[in-house]
Amino acid sequence: MRPQSFDEVLGQDDIFGVGRPLRKAIDNGHIPSLVLWGPPGTGKTTLSRIIALATHAALEELSATGSGVADVRKVVARAEERHRLGVPTILFIDEIHRFNTAQQDVVLPHVESGRIHLIGATTENPSHSVNSALLSRLRVVALHALTPEQLRHCAERALADTERGLGSREHTLGEDALQLLATGSGGDARIMLTALELAAAATPPTTPIAADTIRDALSHPNLLSDRAGDQHYWLISAFIKSVRGSDATAALYWLARMLEGGEDPRFITRRLIILAAEDIGNADPTALQLAVSCHLAVQHIGMPEGNLPLTETTIALAQAPKSNLSVRAYAKAREDAIATREVPVPIHLRNAVTALDRSFSFGEEYRYPHADPTHGEGQQYLPDVLHGRSYLDSDPPS
Numbered sequence: 001m002r003p004q005s006f007d008e009v010l011g012q013d014d015i016f017g018v019g020r021p022l023r024k025a026i027d028n029g030h031i032p033s034l035v036l037w038g039p040p041g042t043g044k045t046t047l048s049r050i051i052a053l054a055t056h057a058a059l060e061e062l063s064a065t066g067s068g069v070a071d072v073r074k075v076v077a078r079a080e081e082r083h084r085l086g087v088p089t090i091l092f093i094d095e096i097h098r099f100n101t102a103q104q105d106v107v108l109p110h111v112e113s114g115r116i117h118l119i120g121a122t123t124e125n126p127s128h129s130v131n132s133a134l135l136s137r138l139r140v141v142a143l144h145a146l147t148p149e150q151l152r153h154c155a156e157r158a159l160a161d162t163e164r165g166l167g168s169r170e171h172t173l174g175e176d177a178l179q180l181l182a183t184g185s186g187g188d189a190r191i192m193l194t195a196l197e198l199a200a201a202a203t204p205p206t207t208p209i210a211a212d213t214i215r216d217a218l219s220h221p222n223l224l225s226d227r228a229g230d231q232h233y234w235l236i237s238a239f240i241k242s243v244r245g246s247d248a249t250a251a252l253y254w255l256a257r258m259l260e261g262g263e264d265p266r267f268i269t270r271r272l273i274i275l276a277a278e279d280i281g282n283a284d285p286t287a288l289q290l291a292v293s294c295h296l297a298v299q300h301i302g303m304p305e306g307n308l309p310l311t312e313t314t315i316a317l318a319q320a321p322k323s324n325l326s327v328r329a330y331a332k333a334r335e336d337a338i339a340t341r342e343v344p345v346p347i348h349l350r351n352a353v354t355a356l357d358r359s360f361s362f363g364e365e366y367r368y369p370h371a372d373p374t375h376g377e378g379q380q381y382l383p384d385v386l387h388g389r390s391y392l393d394s395d396p397p398s
Contacts, residue, residue: 001158001165001193002046009043009050010150010189012143016047022141031055031088031117035096035126035135038143039231041188044121048092057088057117064098072106079116089116096120097129104134111137145187152182154189155196166197169205177211184218191218232263236271243272244279248318255307255314265306269295272313283323290316329391336386343383 003009006016006023016023025032031051036044045061052059060075079089091107093099110116111134118138120130126140146154155178158165173181185192196209199217203209239254258268269291276291294313298306348365352358369376382389 001154001161003043003050004053006050006054009046010154011146012043012047015141015143022139026051026054029055031057031090033111033118033138035120035122035130035138035140036143037122037124037126037140039145039187040123041185041190041192042143042145043189044143045092045094048090048119048121051119052090055088055090057090058082059090059092061092061094064093064095064103067093067103069103069106072103076106076110076116079110083115091116091118093118093120095122097122097124097126099130101131104131108134108137146189147187148179148182151185151187151189151192152178155181155192158193158196166200169200171200171203171205172208173214174208174211177209177214180211180214181218184215195219231261235261235263236268239268240271240275243275243314243318244322246318246322248315251314251318252311255310259303259307259310265298265303265310266295268310269298269313272317276317278327279322279324280317280320281323281326283321283325287317287320325392328393332391336389340383340385343385346380346383348379349381 006018009016014020022032036047038044048061049059051057058079060078062071062075075089075091079091082089093107107116107118111118118134120126120138122129126135126138130138155173159167159171159173161167181192181196185195195214195217199209199213202213202217235254235258239251239258242248242250242254255268259265273288273291273295276287280287290313294309297309301309347361348363350357350362352362352364357363367374367376367379369379380387
């Protein structure tokens with residue numbers, strides 16, 4: 001069911017739709033060098049093949065996980081031969097974020113010269129993995145996960161197509177089954193089609209495919225939570241911002257997205273410890289104790305029961321009063337500490353450990369608050385250059 005032309009591609013209309021600048025350029029024979037950045041199953045490989053067909057270019061495909069510098073050099077040599085014959089070459093590199101600097105450096109001069117038109121595919125932010133020299137010569141195209149409506153259309157097309165799809169089996173899908181298939185695939189057409197094919201294989205021809213069969217075929221919903229890439233950081237960012245913003249419902253949603261997607265719960269509890277100190281802080285000092293207790297509880301009991309202390313803590317921290325006084329106070333103190341790092345510690349605050357210390361009057365004028373009738377009132381603890389400074393400005397809890 002892989003699309004053979006732009007007209008068959010579902011989604012990405014804002015980039016490759018009729019009349020869009022990139023689509024018009026390709027239709028006019030221009031071959032762009034691109035990085036196709038997006039979630040799995042959004043058509044990155046398909047789009048590269050369609051661009052090659054539309055521009056009558058030879059397509060060379062490499063996977064960064066199994067290809068090295070030698071493979072790139074072979075592609076370059078073949079591209080040189082084609083160039084002499086007037087045939088352009090597109091080099092498609094899947095998972096380009098896994099290409100190391102040496103491999104990227106081999107490609108760079110040939111992209112610059114126009115001998116090779118590079119199309120890279122990645123699920124990771126290319127600015128983190130593609131070197132700046134190469135990235136500056138590529139247009140980054142952000143692809144979107146397919147919507148449930150687009151996946152429904154894809155499923156209906158697959159059921160009807162007698163040549164490339166399941167049309168010869170004459171299956172139908174009820175509304176419940178179709179909705180489950182469209183929403184349970186996480187915007188990934190590959191997952192959706194694989195599940196549909198498996199469900200069809202488990203159903204006699206001409207028989208409607210049941211929703212339960214679709215559910216079994218999906219096995220586990222794809223919640224778009226990878227533990228190493230961008231989704232990992234985007235989801236925890238949304239979670240922390242929701243807790244900081246006192247929206248417990250949103251925080252629980254993002255928590256569930258991470259846990260059901262396989263995120264390490266200890267990663268979440270560590271971030272909650274930071275949040276308790278950073279965003280609640282002195283407005284409720286017990287929040288830090290709660291976050292640490294949650295971390296220990298999750299370590300001790302593991303999952304899935306660990307979701308209970310995580311849920312309890314998430315709700316409590318979201319509903320707690322907020323203060324970032326500690327963050328602001330330390331930032332001010334740090335600024336002064338760096339600016340006055342050469343200022344000596346006042347004599348009266350120094351320990352007199354040795355006879356030499358005492359000969360320099362270390363600590364002589366220090367008044368021990370517990371033994372002083374005034375409890376050390378008026379005693380100066382800051383260096384003279386910072387006398388009167390306060391880092392604890394007014395900070396009413398929110």
